[in-house]
Amino acid sequence: MEMHHKLRRDPSWHPSACNICGQMGHQAAQCTSGTVNWRQIYGDKAFILRGPVYWSDELARKKLKVVDAADLERRAKEYAKGQAEKAGMNFEEILKNAEVLNAQDPALTIKQAPAPVEEEPLPAGWGMTLDPTTSKPYYWHKKTQKTMWERPTAETPIN
Structure with a gap:
């Protein structure tokens, strides 16, 4: 104690x-x-008691947080230009040197990540989670607690 x-x-x-x-x-x-x-x-x-948070709801929230890559690239260039000016360097010259180095060694070029595959959202009332042993996704109806391995559609009967 x-x-x-x-x-x-x-x-x-x-x-x-x-x-x-x-x-x-x-x-x-x-x-x-x-x-x-x-x-x-x-x-x-x-x-205050809060309701449960389902994995499929978390996935839907993550999909809403879309990053504008063009805006991010523009802001990164502005920041880099400002840092170069603070250090007394010429930003345009740095970009030209980078292009020359990229032409000499293509392994240095930045590769774009593949675009994520867009899936349709689950029908209303359905949730998705992963099986802990096989990591295979399964689906359940939140109200009836009916579970199934196949992805539900709007026409899936709820019993």
């Missing part, structure tokens, strides 16, 4: 008893006679 707990509690209390009232069966966080106002400390949002 930590020293600050020993100093604040009656020495006759059992070591596993509540630090506030000394009764066995609960800890200070659950003490009904305590003086700690947990709602005031953590706010009402900490005591």
Whole structure:
């Protein structure tokens, strides 16, 4: 037991008893006679139960976060140009030297990643997760808890 707990509690209390009232069966966080106002400390949002988060919902959120590669490249070039100017270097000359080096050694060129395959979103009410043993995706209806290996369509019956 930590020293600050020993100093604040009656020495006759059992070591596993509540630090506030000394009764066995609960800890200070659950003490009904305590003086700690947990709602005031953590706010009402900490005591609201939240629904489950499904893997397919996470995938849908990730797909919404699309990166604009052209804008990212433009901003990266602006940043690099600013850093070159701070260092007293000519940015246009650096780009020309990079083109010459890329022409000499094609292995140095940056290869574009393949575009991700776009899948149709799952029908409403369906979720997707991976089987832990085979890593194969399976699908389930969130309301009926019906599971299946084949990707559901809008026409898939829900029993």
